[in-house]
Structures are given as structure tokens and as C-alpha cells.
Amino acid sequence: METLSFICLLMPLAAVAALALLHTRISRETAAWLGTGFAFASFAAALIVFVGLLGEGAGQREHVYTLYTWAQSSTLTVPFDILVDPLSAIEMLVVSGVGSLIVMYSVGYMHGDPKERRFFAYMNLFLFSMLLLVMAANFVLLLAGWGLVGLSSYLLIGFWHEQQAPVKAAKKAFVMNAVGDVGIAIAIFFMARDIGTTNFHEVFQRGPEVWSKGGTTANLVAFLLLVGAVAKSAQIPLHTWLPDAMEGPTPVSALIHAATMVTAGVYLIARAHPLFENAPDIQSLVALLGVATLLMAGVIALVQTDIKRIIAYSTMSQIGYMFTAVGVSAYSAGMLHLLSHAFFKALLFLGAGIVIHALANEQDVRRMGGLASALPWTTRLMWVGTIALIGIWPFSKDVVLASAYEAHSTTGWIVWVGGLLGAALTGLYATRLMRLVFYGERSEFAREHLHTDHGEAPWTMFWPVAVLGIGTVLAGLLWIGFGVNHAFATFLEEVAPNVEPAVSVEFATTVIAWALGIGGALLVWRLYERPERVAAVRRRFGSLTTLPERKFYWDEAYDLVFYRPAARVACWFNAVLERWVFGGSVTGTAWSVRGIGRWVSDAQTGVVRQYATVFVIGAVAIGAYLLGRSSL
Amino acid sequence: MKVGVEYFVGLSAVLFGIGLYGIFIRRSPMIILLSVELVLNAANLALIAFSRYRDDASGQVFALVVMAVAASEVVVGLGLVVAMSRRRAELDVDRLINLRN
Numbered sequence: 001m002e003t004l005s006f007i008c009l010l011m012p013l014a015a016v017a018a019l020a021l022l023h024t025r026i027s028r029e030t031a032a033w034l035g036t037g038f039a040f041a042s043f044a045a046a047l048i049v050f051v052g053l054l055g056e057g058a059g060q061r062e063h064v065y066t067l068y069t070w071a072q073s074s075t076l077t078v079p080f081d082i083l084v085d086p087l088s089a090i091e092m093l094v095v096s097g098v099g100s101l102i103v104m105y106s107v108g109y110m111h112g113d114p115k116e117r118r119f120f121a122y123m124n125l126f127l128f129s130m131l132l133l134v135m136a137a138n139f140v141l142l143l144a145g146w147g148l149v150g151l152s153s154y155l156l157i158g159f160w161h162e163q164q165a166p167v168k169a170a171k172k173a174f175v176m177n178a179v180g181d182v183g184i185a186i187a188i189f190f191m192a193r194d195i196g197t198t199n200f201h202e203v204f205q206r207g208p209e210v211w212s213k214g215g216t217t218a219n220l221v222a223f224l225l226l227v228g229a230v231a232k233s234a235q236i237p238l239h240t241w242l243p244d245a246m247e248g249p250t251p252v253s254a255l256i257h258a259a260t261m262v263t264a265g266v267y268l269i270a271r272a273h274p275l276f277e278n279a280p281d282i283q284s285l286v287a288l289l290g291v292a293t294l295l296m297a298g299v300i301a302l303v304q305t306d307i308k309r310i311i312a313y314s315t316m317s318q319i320g321y322m323f324t325a326v327g328v329s330a331y332s333a334g335m336l337h338l339l340s341h342a343f344f345k346a347l348l349f350l351g352a353g354i355v356i357h358a359l360a361n362e363q364d365v366r367r368m369g370g371l372a373s374a375l376p377w378t379t380r381l382m383w384v385g386t387i388a389l390i391g392i393w394p395f396s397k398d399v400v401l402a403s404a405y406e407a408h409s410t411t412g413w414i415v416w417v418g419g420l421l422g423a424a425l426t427g428l429y430a431t432r433l434m435r436l437v438f439y440g441e442r443s444e445f446a447r448e449h450l451h452t453d454h455g456e457a458p459w460t461m462f463w464p465v466a467v468l469g470i471g472t473v474l475a476g477l478l479w480i481g482f483g484v485n486h487a488f489a490t491f492l493e494e495v496a497p498n499v500e501p502a503v504s505v506e507f508a509t510t511v512i513a514w515a516l517g518i519g520g521a522l523l524v525w526r527l528y529e530r531p532e533r534v535a536a537v538r539r540r541f542g543s544l545t546t547l548p549e550r551k552f553y554w555d556e557a558y559d560l561v562f563y564r565p566a567a568r569v570a571c572w573f574n575a576v577l578e579r580w581v582f583g584g585s586v587t588g589t590a591w592s593v594r595g596i597g598r599w600v601s602d603a604q605t606g607v608v609r610q611y612a613t614v615f616v617i618g619a620v621a622i623g624a625y626l627l628g629r630s631s632l
Numbered sequence: 633m634k635v636g637v638e639y640f641v642g643l644s645a646v647l648f649g650i651g652l653y654g655i656f657i658r659r660s661p662m663i664i665l666l667s668v669e670l671v672l673n674a675a676n677l678a679l680i681a682f683s684r685y686r687d688d689a690s691g692q693v694f695a696l697v698v699m700a701v702a703a704s705e706v707v708v709g710l711g712l713v714v715a716m717s718r719r720r721a722e723l724d725v726d727r728l729i730n731l732r733n
Contacts, residue, residue, distance in 0.1 A: 608725045609656060609725070609726075612656065
């Protein structure tokens with residue numbers, strides 16, 4: 001199992017090396033399939049590891065494999081070791097499984113792009129980084145993976161760097177993620193100081209001993225980890241980079257900004273839950289941030305017009321649900337939602353990719369419509385994803401809410417009410433998307449640009465979407481039985497405990513959430529049946545839509561609070577410090593040397609006799625001095 | 633008969649004075665070079681005289697070094713003279729003032 005775990009981790013890295021070294025010696029097509037093949041090999045290894053883990057006793061499912069000592073500094077030792085336990089096994093499966101499907105999808109989607117080879121190298125680099133993040137057995141290695149996913153995300157958002165918008169979006173994502181990286185780094189300093197190691201096992205065991213529960217340091221460490229999680233998972237207040245990240249190619253949005261990387265924050269909190277349990281205030285903060293984000297993102301998703309941005313806000317909203325779950329100690333419920341979300345959100349993104357592909361790269365939903373007849377299979381698969389998103393099946397979201405109810409705390413209540421409101425919002429925006437894209441009258445643009453002469457999509461694009469659809473349906477089976485047989489929770493029990501909701505609570509919550517979600521969906525459906533109804537609603541609530549359309553002015557606020565003052569200070573530094581203090585000292589030196597030189601050069605008259613005279617006078621003077629001294 | 637050291641030093645001083653005088657009043661670089669040679673050899677004479685007087689060989693070693701330096705100096709000086717005469721017929725150090733700027 002040790003070898004297989006390392007194979008799973010290193011396969012994508014091998015693909016990066018191969019693609020980089022072979023460069024143009026292989027055709028673009030070969031390069032694409034090479035990247036796909038290595039990704040699938042990684043998935044196969046992850047699958048065998050997972051099966052092996054299932055075969056072991058419940059108490060022995062934790063393996064730490066050390067490759068070598070990575071860094072050593074007096075008492076602090078950081079080994080390069082990986083951890084294979086139920087939590088990381090689930091993540092390995094999600095990352096390599098969904099990842100390899102999306103890489104395969106890219107074979108069709110990126111076909112003909114001049115930078116195809118580089119794209120597949122970047123995708124595999126991301127897979128390696130993400131696997132390193134979830135398999136790391138200490139915080140330093142986790143931070144290395146954390147930074148590397150940030151890097152590959154940056155590279156892939158800015159993949160089309162000939163245009164300005166992707167470059168700006170990539171920069172924004174990188175800067176905001178760097179804030180989170182710093183948070184985790186400082187948390188690691190605390191661990192090194194007080195515990196002397198960063199290994200998960202020791203930190204989680206000794207952390208609650210050395211840091212008193214609810215004390216300043218405990219809160220600080222949990223808060224710093226939360227900063228990292230919030231930045232990576234695009235939660236309030238570090239969320240503004242995610243919608244902009246949609247500038248990247250669609251497979252990237254599906255893989256990094258929906259299925260895997262953005263949920264890393266949830267993984268981090270679930271993994272480090274002993275530290276969060278030790279800081280109850282911060283844990284409540286996690287849940288409250290989650291509720292705030294899920295509501296805000298749900299409202300914004302209602303008024304967006306870009307198909308990918310709608311799904312991006314929906315992702316933010318769903319990660320909000322995961323945050324609320326881990327915020328009320330329902331760790332395996334959060335992980336279940338992470339798992340099913342990875343499937344259905346990747347499905348929705350890739351389906352949107354098929355639509356975008358068929359419509360000559362158009363992303364505005366107002367210019368679509370009536371595509372169901374042209375793309376029947378895509379429509380069906382998108383419905384699977386939408387039903388999952390609304391929470392009808394698999395009901396992972398309802399599980400989260402039921403667990404929150406069961407927490408019996410103020411936070412739990414806020415989460416429960418907010419989450420149910422969010423369920424209604426989800427029903428509204430998800431159905432609006434389906435309705436606008438696939439039904440109604442086909443727009444003029446769509447009639448003109450729709451090209452489906454070679455079928456709905458190339459098979460490399462269609463089959464991954466179909467497999468994800470099946471995966472979405474199967475994910476529902478993991479929690480079937482309403483508290484009778486929680487196969488998933490039992491598997492995760494050792495590493496990510498759960499709140500066990502009562503069957504009645506789970507039933508009631510599910511029914512309410514269903515009612516709200518389906519109610520919202522039907523409302524939207526009825527609304528769009530008649531254009532005049534839409535117009536009436538728009539007249540009535542038109543003034544209210546400005547706020548969500550401007551995304552609650554977060555970007556403007558950041559611009560005002562951080563960017564402008566920073567830019568002004570920089571301008572001042574440039575005008576005053578740089579010009580007069582630093583520049584002045586350099587040019588001042590040059591000026592004085594030049595002045596002295598000019599003055600001295602006057603002595604160089606060129607008259608040899610003069611030189612000789614000066615020389616003789618000097619020699620006589622020195623001689624006289626020496627004689628005078630010796631005679632004294 | 634042994635000649636006293638003061639005679640040597642006197643001769644050296646006379647030669648030095650003649651050389652210095654030549655450097656100051658003559659314009660031809662050739663003559664100036666000859667005068668410099670005179671000055672150097674006056675110094676050599678003094679060095680060797682003192683060396684004999686004090687029975688110390690280091691003065692003679694210095695004289696050898698001075699000869700070597702004088703030889704190199706003549707090479708450079710004559711090179712300058714040749715370069716000057718190639719550019720123009722008149723050999724006059726005061727004209728070298730043009731080298732400035």
C-alpha cells in the first residue's frame with residue numbers, strides 16, 4: 001500500500017516531467033492522452049489503496065509513510081511523510097477520480113489550442129499539488145501543497161494570457177490566496193513553538209493539552225487556520241477572486257474552482273477539527289461565515305447572466321453549506337457534501353462547457369435558450385446535476401442542516417434557518433439557469449451560432465459528463481437509510497466524527513428543504529412561462545437587484561480600503577522617498593564625484609615643465625621635512 | 633689614494649643640477665630625455681658612493697633597479713618622440729598641451 005500511495009501521489013508529477021521534457025517531440029494529441037493516462041493511473045492506485053483500507057479493521061486505518069527527512073532545524077524536524085487514512089482516502093478518490101475525468105474532458109475541449117501541451121502539464125501539476133495537500137501528514141507539507149495548488153490555479157486561470165481579463169483574475173486569485181497561506185504559516189509557527197512538531201498526530205493530540213480550551217492561543221491558531229481555509233474556499237470576506245477565476249478554461253473551473261481546490265478549506269477544518277473543537281468561538285465563526293456566504297452567494301447567483309459565474313456563485317454557496325457543517329462539528333456530513341458536490345458541480349460545469357463549446361464560446365445565458373432539443377443528453381445530465389444541487393438527491397445538504405439542528409445551539413439555529421432559506425434560493429437560481437439555457441424560445445444568437453453537426457460534443461467530452469452523472473446518483477446511496485446505515489459516516493468516524501441527527505429531525509429537515517427547494521424551482525418555472533410575469537417581477541424588484549448585481553460592493557470596498565490607500569502610499573514613496581532619498585543619494589554621489597573631478601582636472605594643464613616644477617617642489621619639500629625632522 | 637665620499641656626492645649633485653636645469657629650460661623632448669637620464673645617473677652615482685662608504689650592498693642593488701627603470705623609461709620616451717615626429721615635424725614639449733581636451 002505504501003508503494004501504491006506514492007504512485008498515486010507521484011503519477012501526475014511524472015506526467016508533468018514527461019510533458020515538459022518531451023515538449024514538441026510528441027504531437028499535441030499524444031500529449032493530451034499522455035496527461036490523461038497518467039491521471040487515470042493515479043486514480044487506479046487511489047482506488048486500490050481505498051479498497052485496501054476498507055479491508056482493514058476500523059481502528060487500524062491510519063498509515064504514515066515517510067519518504068525522507070525534508071527539513072531539520074535544531075528540535076524541529078519536518079519529514080516528507082504522507083498520511084493514508086479514511087479522510088485522505090476519500091479526498092484522494094475525489095481528486096484523482098473527478099480530476100482524471102476532467103482531464104479526459106479537456107482532450108476534447110482544448111482540442112486545437114496552440115498551448116495544449118502546456119495545458120495538460122499544468123492540469124497534472126495541479127493534480128499532484130492537490131494530492132500532496134490531502135495526503136500530507138504534517139502541516140508544513142500541507143502548506144507546500146496549499147501553496148502549489150495556488151500556483152497551478154494561478155497558471156490555469158491566466159492560461160489565456162494574451163487577454164487582459166484572465167491575467168487580472170489570476171493575479172487577484174493569487175494575492176487573495178497568499179493572505180490565507182500566510183495565516184497557515186503563522187499557525188505553524190505557533191505549533192513549532194508550543195508543541196515542537198507539526199505532525200498531525202502529535203499536534204492534534206498535544207494541541208488541546210498545551211493550549212487551554214477557548215484560550216487566546218487556541219483561538220488564534222484556529223483563527224489563522226480559518227483564514228487559510230476562507231481564502232482557499234472563497235468564503236466571506238476573501239471570496240471575490242472565485243467569480244473572476246471563471247476567466248480560465250471551463251475544465252479548469254470544473255476541476256479547481258468547483259470540485260477540488262476550493263473545498264480544500266473544508267478538508268483543512270475537518271482534518272484539524274481537534275484544534276477547532278478546542279476553540280468553540282472560532283468554530284461558531286466558521287459556521288456563521290458559512291451561512292453568510294451561502295445566503296449572499298445564493299442571492300448574487302439569482303441575478304448573474306454569465307453561465308459560468310452563476311455556477312461559480314452556486315459553488316461559493318455550496319461551500320458555505322460545507323463550512324456550516326464543519327462549524328457545527330458535523331465533519332462527515334461536510335465531507336459527504338464535499339464528495340457529492342465534487343460530482344454534481346463538476347457535472348454542471350462540464351455540461352455548461354458543452355453548451356459554451358456548441359455556441360461558439362458564448363457564456364451569456366440571455367443569448368441562449370431552447371437548447372434542449374439540440375442537446376438532449378446534455379440537458380438530461382444537467383438536470384441530474386441540478387436536482388443534486390437543489391438537494392433532492394443526493395440529500396447531502398439536508399444532512400448538513402439536520403446536523404446543525406441537532407447541535408442545539410444558537411449557531412446551530414442560525415445555520416438551520418439560514419440553510420433552509422439558502423435551499424429556497426438554490427431552487428430559484430438553479431432552475432432559472434436550466435430554464436434560460438435549455439427551454440423557452442431559442443434566441444437569435446443561438447439560432448445563428450449553434451453547431452451540433454458532429455453530435456452534441458466529442459465523445460471525450462460527453463462520456464466524462466455521463467460518468468459524473470452516474471457518480472452523482474451513486475453518491476446519494478452513501479447516506480441512504482436515514483440514520484440506519486451511515487456507511488460513509490462509519491468509515492470516517494475515526495478521523496472526522498459526526499453529529500448523529502435523530503431520524504425524525506432528519507426527516508423533518510429533509511421535507512422542509514425539499515419543499516422550499518422544489519417550491520423555488522416551480523416558482524421560477526411558472527414565472528418564465530410568461531414573459532410579462534418576468535417583466536412584472538423585474539419592475540417590482542428592479543431597484544433591489546442593484547445590490548446583488550454589483551456583488552454587494554465587495555470589490556469596490558476592497559478597492560477603497562486596500563487598493564487605493566496602498567496605491568497612494570506607493571505613489572508617495574515613489575515621488576518622495578524614491579526620488580529624493582534613495583535616488584538623491586545615488587545621483588548626489590555621482591554629482592559630487594563629477595564636480596570634484598572637474599575641479600581637479602584643471603591642474604592637468606598639459607605643460608610638462610609645470611609638472612616637473614610641481615614634482616621638484618614636492619620632492620624638495622619632503623626632503624626638507626625629513627632633514628628637519630632628523631636634525632631635531 | 634682613496635677619494636672621499638664627499639667628492640662623489642658633490643659630482644652627483646652637479647650632475648643632478650645640470651639634468652634638472654636641462655629638463656626645465658629645453659623644449660626638445662630628446663634633450664629632455666637626455667637630461668632625465670643625467671638626473672637618474674646622478675642618483676645612481678650617489679647610491680653607489682654611499683654603498684661603498686657604508687659598506688652596504690643594497691645601494692648597488694638600488695642602482696641596478698634604477699637602471700632598469702631608466703631603460704624602460706627611455707623606451708617609452710623614445711616611443712613618444714617617434715609618435716610625435718610622425719604627426720608633425722616640430723619637436724616641442726610645449727605643443728603637447730594640445731593633448732588636453
